[in-house]
Amino acid sequence: MIPEYKQVQPPEGINTSKEHPLKEFGLLLAGVLLIVVVAIVSLSYAAHLLAPFIPFSAEQKMADMFSSQLKDEPIASQDAEVTRYLQSLADRLAKAEELPATMPITVHYIDAETVNAFATLGGHVFFFRGLLENIPNENVLAMVMAHEIAHVKYRHPIKSLGRAVITGTAIAVVSSAAGGNIIADVLGETGLLTALKFSREQEQKSDKTALQALAHVYGHVEGANTLFDVLEQAHQGARQAPEFFSSHPHTDNRIENIAAMAKMHNWPTRGDITPLPAQFSDWLAETDNQVSGF
Amino acid sequence: MYDLIIFFVLMSLGYGFGRIAEKRHYKSIIERETDLNRIPAIVLRFPPPSTKPQQTVLVMGSVVISIDYFKRVAAKLRGLVGGRMKSYETLLDRARREAVLRMKEQADGMGAKMVFNIKMETASISKGRKGNIGSIEVLAYGTAIIPATMPMSVTSQSLA
Numbered sequence: 001m002i003p004e005y006k007q008v009q010p011p012e013g014i015n016t017s018k019e020h021p022l023k024e025f026g027l028l029l030a031g032v033l034l035i036v037v038v039a040i041v042s043l044s045y046a047a048h049l050l051a052p053f054i055p056f057s058a059e060q061k062m063a064d065m066f067s068s069q070l071k072d073e074p075i076a077s078q079d080a081e082v083t084r085y086l087q088s089l090a091d092r093l094a095k096a097e098e099l100p101a102t103m104p105i106t107v108h109y110i111d112a113e114t115v116n117a118f119a120t121l122g123g124h125v126f127f128f129r130g131l132l133e134n135i136p137n138e139n140v141l142a143m144v145m146a147h148e149i150a151h152v153k154y155r156h157p158i159k160s161l162g163r164a165v166i167t168g169t170a171i172a173v174v175s176s177a178a179g180g181n182i183i184a185d186v187l188g189e190t191g192l193l194t195a196l197k198f199s200r201e202q203e204q205k206s207d208k209t210a211l212q213a214l215a216h217v218y219g220h221v222e223g224a225n226t227l228f229d230v231l232e233q234a235h236q237g238a239r240q241a242p243e244f245f246s247s248h249p250h251t252d253n254r255i256e257n258i259a260a261m262a263k264m265h266n267w268p269t270r271g272d273i274t275p276l277p278a279q280f281s282d283w284l285a286e287t288d289n290q291v292s293g294f
Numbered sequence: 295m296y297d298l299i300i301f302f303v304l305m306s307l308g309y310g311f312g313r314i315a316e317k318r319h320y321k322s323i324i325e326r327e328t329d330l331n332r333i334p335a336i337v338l339r340f341p342p343p344s345t346k347p348q349q350t351v352l353v354m355g356s357v358v359i360s361i362d363y364f365k366r367v368a369a370k371l372r373g374l375v376g377g378r379m380k381s382y383e384t385l386l387d388r389a390r391r392e393a394v395l396r397m398k399e400q401a402d403g404m405g406a407k408m409v410f411n412i413k414m415e416t417a418s419i420s421k422g423r424k425g426n427i428g429s430i431e432v433l434a435y436g437t438a439i440i441p442a443t444m445p446m447s448v449t450s451q452s453l454a
Contacts, residue, residue, distance in 0.1 A: 005342075005408060007334040009327060015387045017380040021368065022309070024380055028371040 040170050047162035052155045056103050056123075059158050063122025082283045083109045086127060086145070089138070093146045096213040097153055105149055115234045119148040121157045129284055134234045138274040139214070139223025146210035153209065156202045207254060211261055220271025221262050228255055308363030315362075316384060323391050330398045335409045341439055348442035351404060354435035355396025358419060359389045361428050386430065390414065393434035401438040412436030 017024075086107040094105050108126045115130040125148045135141045151157065198206075214221045228251050262269050341347065361369070365381040372379055393414065401409050412434060419429040 005334045005336055007331040009331055012324070016384045017378065019380060021313075021364070021381060025364070025368045025371070028368065028375065032371055032374055 036170070040167050043166045043170055044163040047166040048159050051159040051162035054158055054162075056155075059155075060122040063120065063124055079109055079111060079283075081279070082132070083107060085277055085280070085283075089142060089145055090125065090149060092217060093142060093213050094149050096216040097146065097149055097209055099149065099153055103152065105152060115231070117144050117148055119151040119157060121161065123152045125149065125152070130234075133281075133284055134230050135276070136226065136230065137223065138276050139218060140227045140230060141276070142214055142217065143210055143224045143227045146213040147206050149213070150206035150209035151198065151202070154202065154205060156198050156206070159202075160198055203254075204257060207258060208261055211258060211267065212265075215262075215265070215267040218271060218274065220268040221258070222269060222271040222273060224258050224262075225255055225269070304363045305367060306364075308365070308367075312362030312364055316388070319388050319392070323388065323395065326395050326399075327391065330395060330402065333398050333401055333406060333408060335394055335398060335412045335436060337412055339411045341408065341410045341437075345408070345439055346442055347439045349440040350410075351401075351406070351438045351440065352435060353397050353400045353404070353406070353409060353438040354433060355393045355398070355400060356431060356433040357389055357392040357396060358429055358431045359385055359392070361385055366428065386416075386432075389416075389430055389432040390434070393432040397434045397436060401436075404438055404440055406438035406440045408439045409436040410439055 086109060087105075090105045090107045094103075099105070103123055105123045105125055108124060109132075110126055110128050112128050113130045114128040115134060117125070117127045117131050119125045125145070127144075131144070132141070135144075211221050211224055214224060232251065259269070261267075361382070365385065368381040369379055372381070394412070397412070398409065413436065415433045415435075417431045417433075419431060
């Protein structure tokens with residue numbers, strides 16, 4: 001009708017990209033995650049190297065901030081008996097592990113079902129009733145105790161805290177730079193995977209030192225292997241998996257490593273068993289004073 | 295962990311539905327563009343004197359298109375490293391073409407043979423607020439030229 005003007009259909013795909021959206025997304029995600037993981041790994045390694053330079057007294061102050069409410073809890077007499085016994089065992093083993101006097105071990109007893117024991121900042125070691133109920137003799141208990149004391153000795157709690165703080169900060173910085181909570185979610189999950197409580201190397205080192213302490217105190221390492229049988233049984237019996245396993249090396253590997261270490265150092269794996277105090281099970285009997293909030 | 299599962303479900307939902315919607319939209323856009331090529335949309339401000347329009351009317355078409363979850367995450371990642379925002383390109387391309395098509399459809403209903411002096415405006419609906427799904431509006435408008443040969447009655451009817 002009007003010859004001067006004619007609309008010509010432009011070819012498709014001028015203003016858009018032909019690349020498959022998943023390809024672009026995959027490349028971007030892999031690249032960004034790689035950079036973030038490399039950054040976090042190197043930062044946490046740096047934190048790992050620097051953490052031992054934090055004086056132990058500073059670590060104790062940090063721990064006091066968290067445990068101040070714990071001290072206010074009234075302690076039942078049975079609980080006090082258990083704590084006293086555990087503390088004396090801890091002191092003997094700490095001596096065997098040559099812990100300096102500036103690094104005291106404080107043992108806490110928690111009246112809860114969890115089959116677990118853990119060491120944390122400031123030389124505080126926690127034992128749950130659930131674990132103690134499953135322990136047949138003092139040698140097994142000493143293995144757990146020596147293992148946790150070794151964590152304190154090598155400053156593992158402050159190292160893992162340093163790593164967690166660095167990782168958390170790095171994630172916060174990256175996600176705020178990206179300006180989205182989606183990114184924070186994704187990176188947060190990745191961070192969790194890299195922030196296991198103690199590393200396998202740390203657990204192995206603690207096992208070794210614990211064995212050494214056991215050999216020093218009792219003259220043999222009987223009980224070290226029994227510990228794993230005890231934990232395995234508790235694992236099958238209880239509905240709840242023992243947390244002791246979660247961040248620890250595979251049990252079979254640990255048993256093998258312990259056997260190899262004992263053989264290397266000529267520590268006898270069989271010896272006289274030291275029984276637990278006679279009233280031990282009475283102490284553990286459930287009290288009304290349930291500590292809550294852990 | 296649950297956050298991650300929810301995230302992946304949202305991602306695949308966004309990707310799946312987003313892809314289907316985009317494919318369908320492009321198919322419809324191309325079909326309608328081929329048909330409406332008989333009404334040229336021209337950016338010149340004044341029609342040539344030879345057209346001698348009987349009537350000129352303002353016509354407009356606007357469209358709001360939202361991004362999907364997948365595109366949003368892809369764009370966020372792109373924002374970290376820079377480069378072509380490929381996930382947004384198709385979105386804007388579709389919005390522009392759809393807006394022009396709607397404008398032409400209005401002009402076609404009025405019996406116009408051309409649209410002159412076309413312009414486009416874009417607006418971001420969410421204005422970058424956090425937590426909002428980003429969506430954009432594109433508005434295309436121009437002057438429809440209704441030729442003198444059209445019977446008067448038809449024109450006034452469609453204008454009413």
